[in-house]
Amino acid sequence: xxxxxxxxxxxxxxxxxxxxxxxxxxxxxxTVDFKQWTSxxxxxxxxxxxxxxxxPPATKxxxxxxxxxxxxxxxxxxxxxxxxxxxxxxxxKRNRGAFVAQPSVREAREVFEARSLLEPRTARSAAERMTDxxxxxxxxxxxxxxxxxxxxxDGRALFLSGQFHVEIARIADQTTIEAFVSELISxxxxxxxxxxxxxxxxxxxxxxxxxxxAFDQRDGDAAEQLMKSHLLDLVASLDLRNVAQPATSLREAxxx
Amino acid sequence: xxxxxxxxxxxxxxxxxxxxxxxxxxxxxxTVDFKQWTSxxxxxxxxxxxxxxxxPPATKxxxxxxxxxxxxxxxxxxxxxxxxxxxxxxxxKRNRGAFVAQPSVREAREVFEARSLLEPRTARSAAERMTDxxxxxxxxxxxxxxxxxxxxxDGRALFLSGQFHVEIARIADQTTIEAFVSELISxxxxxxxxxxxxxxxxxxxxxxxxxxxAFDQRDGDAAEQLMKSHLLDLVASLDLRNVAQPATSLREAxxx
DNA sequence: GTGCTCAATATTGTATACAATGAAGTCGAA
DNA sequence: TTCGACTTCATTGTATACAATATTGAGCAC
Numbered sequence: 001x002x003x004x005x006x007x008x009x010x011x012x013x014x015x016x017x018x019x020x021x022x023x024x025x026x027x028x029x030x031t032v033d034f035k036q037w038t039s040x041x042x043x044x045x046x047x048x049x050x051x052x053x054x055x056p057p058a059t060k061x062x063x064x065x066x067x068x069x070x071x072x073x074x075x076x077x078x079x080x081x082x083x084x085x086x087x088x089x090x091x092x093k094r095n096r097g098a099f100v101a102q103p104s105v106r107e108a109r110e111v112f113e114a115r116s117l118l119e120p121r122t123a124r125s126a127a128e129r130m131t132d133x134x135x136x137x138x139x140x141x142x143x144x145x146x147x148x149x150x151x152x153x154d155g156r157a158l159f160l161s162g163q164f165h166v167e168i169a170r171i172a173d174q175t176t177i178e179a180f181v182s183e184l185i186s187x188x189x190x191x192x193x194x195x196x197x198x199x200x201x202x203x204x205x206x207x208x209x210x211x212x213x214a215f216d217q218r219d220g221d222a223a224e225q226l227m228k229s230h231l232l233d234l235v236a237s238l239d240l241r242n243v244a245q246p247a248t249s250l251r252e253a254x255x256x
Numbered sequence: 257x258x259x260x261x262x263x264x265x266x267x268x269x270x271x272x273x274x275x276x277x278x279x280x281x282x283x284x285x286x287t288v289d290f291k292q293w294t295s296x297x298x299x300x301x302x303x304x305x306x307x308x309x310x311x312p313p314a315t316k317x318x319x320x321x322x323x324x325x326x327x328x329x330x331x332x333x334x335x336x337x338x339x340x341x342x343x344x345x346x347x348x349k350r351n352r353g354a355f356v357a358q359p360s361v362r363e364a365r366e367v368f369e370a371r372s373l374l375e376p377r378t379a380r381s382a383a384e385r386m387t388d389x390x391x392x393x394x395x396x397x398x399x400x401x402x403x404x405x406x407x408x409x410d411g412r413a414l415f416l417s418g419q420f421h422v423e424i425a426r427i428a429d430q431t432t433i434e435a436f437v438s439e440l441i442s443x444x445x446x447x448x449x450x451x452x453x454x455x456x457x458x459x460x461x462x463x464x465x466x467x468x469x470a471f472d473q474r475d476g477d478a479a480e481q482l483m484k485s486h487l488l489d490l491v492a493s494l495d496l497r498n499v500a501q502p503a504t505s506l507r508e509a510x511x512x
Numbered sequence: 513g514t515g516c517t518c519a520a521t522a523t524t525g526t527a528t529a530c531a532a533t534g535a536a537g538t539c540g541a542a
Numbered sequence: 543t544t545c546g547a548c549t550t551c552a553t554t555g556t557a558t559a560c561a562a563t564a565t566t567g568a569g570c571a572c
Contacts, residue, residue: 038525039525062553062554063553063554064552064553064554072526072527073526073527073528074527074528074554075525075526075527075528076525076526076527078554078555079335079338082335082338082339083338083342086339086342086343087342093554094533094534094554094555095532095533095534095553095554095555096533096534096535096553096554097553097554098554107431107432110430110431110432110433111432113430113432113433114374114430114432114433114436117373117374117377117378117433118370118373118374121373122373174366174369174370175363175366176363176366176367176369176370176440177366177369177370177373180370180436184432294555318523318524319523319524320522320523320524328556328557329556329557329558330524330557330558331555331556331557331558332555332556332557334524334525349524350524350525350563350564351523351524351525351562351563351564352523352524352563352564352565353523353524354524513572514571514572515570515571515572516569516570516571516572517568517569517570517571518567518568518569518570519566519567519568519569520565520566520567520568521564521565521566521567522563522564522565522566523562523563523564523565524561524562524563524564525560525561525562525563526559526560526561526562527558527559527560527561528557528558528559528560529556529557529558529559530555530556530557530558531554531555531556531557532553532554532555532556533552533553533554533555534551534552534553534554535550535551535552535553536549536550536551536552537548537549537550537551538547538548538549538550539546539547539548539549540545540546540547540548541544541545541546541547542543542544542545542546
């Protein structure tokens with residue numbers, strides 16, 4: 001979560017004259033823009049934090065707490081949490097609050113089933129419409145991911161890895177599918193947080209490189225096939241045996 | 257929109273004694289349950305109204321107006337409108353309000369592209385998992401649609417026609433895909449409102465009958481193919497030439 | 513008559529106050 | 543000690559008040 005204020009829309013008139021001593025003093029008069037958080041930007045900020053595993057599954061997202069953190073009222077926080085709940089990244093429990101979602105094994109399977117229906121054929125479309133600028137964008141993404149891995153910023157690497165998939169949908173010029181894929185990618189990040197088998201290996205950049213080659217050659221068939229097997233590999237790397245969930249509370253376990 | 261209050265959770269203590277004249281009078285004392293609208297139920301109510309074309313595209317959905325209609329505050333109405341905007345059924349314009357969405361020609365194509373990726377293979381899965389109870393449910397749906405058509409309730413027929421598709425996703429036991437399909441179906445209703453070519457003919461029940469037969473025989477191949485061509489037929493029945501939109505306001509047309 | 517500025521109005525955006533709910537802790541009796 | 547009812551507390555759900563913004567219309571200059 002970032003609490004810095006950066007320019008957006010709100011202006012504050014500031015006048016400072018003189019200073020407390022010889023070490024520093026300043027004369028300033030003018031307007032300073034600072035960021036005004038909106039429900040959308042808060043939701044985006046939280047989504048990224050969830051995606052990067054800075055907010056792990058089951059984390060309580062108290063309205064007051066978040067309001068204080070962002071310097072806004074509960075009203076705006078609530079809108080953001082509701083937005084995230086529509087994307088199934090946050091679970092709202094009536095009168096109990098918002099929590100980072102904990103996808104079940106079943107939901108995990110469903111998410112990858114949906115991805116397997118959407119992404120391979122979208123990759124094909126993307127390959128057919130690929131411009132050089134698009135290729136450069138995908139290449140930059142992979143490089144950023146490598147850089148993040150080298151810097152031990154695993155969360156950031158995971159986020160970028162997801163953006164690769166979203167970018168493909170964008171290139172395919174299908175904003176509706178892109179929105180679905182974007183949601184599925186974020187949910188996949190939660191699934192990875194819960195069910196990832198071999199923690200160390202984020203080494204799926206191999207698959208992304210192979211896809212890049214297919215895109216480079218505008219080979220739709222190859223892109224579709226590569227995406228298909230990439231998704232199968234991802235599922236295979238998860239431990240989706242139906243072991244009993246940690247079960248945060250007995251109450252929840254029973255009311256299902 | 258229903259403004260009646262039906263039982264849910266809230267109780268009101270009412271005491272009425274006597275009446276205005278000889279024609280009627282009553283003595284009553286006790287508690288009466290009446291429906292307490294929640295943002296979810298309001299959203300569902302509005303979604304159905306949109307789906308049934310009782311609220312056509314571009315209709316202004318004023319917060320005060322809706323609040324008065326449902327007998328609730330703007331807070332709850334706002335949450336409902338935000339929920340619908342996440343499903344792209346309502347467009348929120350900052351400081352200007354909420355309007356029933358008007359999907360563009362491009363968005364129309366995208367919605368059916370997404371459906372063509374999701375629904376055929378979901379129909380196949382459904383065929384493979386189909387139980388007799390599921391079949392009966394689909395049959396009942398088709399019958400209801402016929403009844404609605406006979407009763408000249410076109411909106412209701414359209415809604416039921418959409419539910420047929422959602423029901424298939426439910427039978428396929430894929431709640432994630434079901435949620436996407438549900439959204440796409442509702443958006444399709446808006447698309448039909450805007451681009452339907454031959455107004456009279458809601459005669460697509462043919463296709464649904466054919467699908468039912470395939471399901472009856474548990475023929476996944478046939479179901480997938482039939483769904484595929486059904487969706488193609490639907491797109492073909494739309495007029496998606498890039499004619500200039502009615503353009504509600506010049507302002508909007510220009511800021512795109 | 514045309515086009516501009518500016519005030520009035522209506523509507524949304526945000527914060528806050530209060531009500532309702534659920535969880536946890538306390539006390540007492542068996 | 544254990545179980546139960548009751549009280550207390552923390553947190554969310556809803557309504558309302560106020561601030562911010564966009565649109566509309568009036569008035570005025572040209």
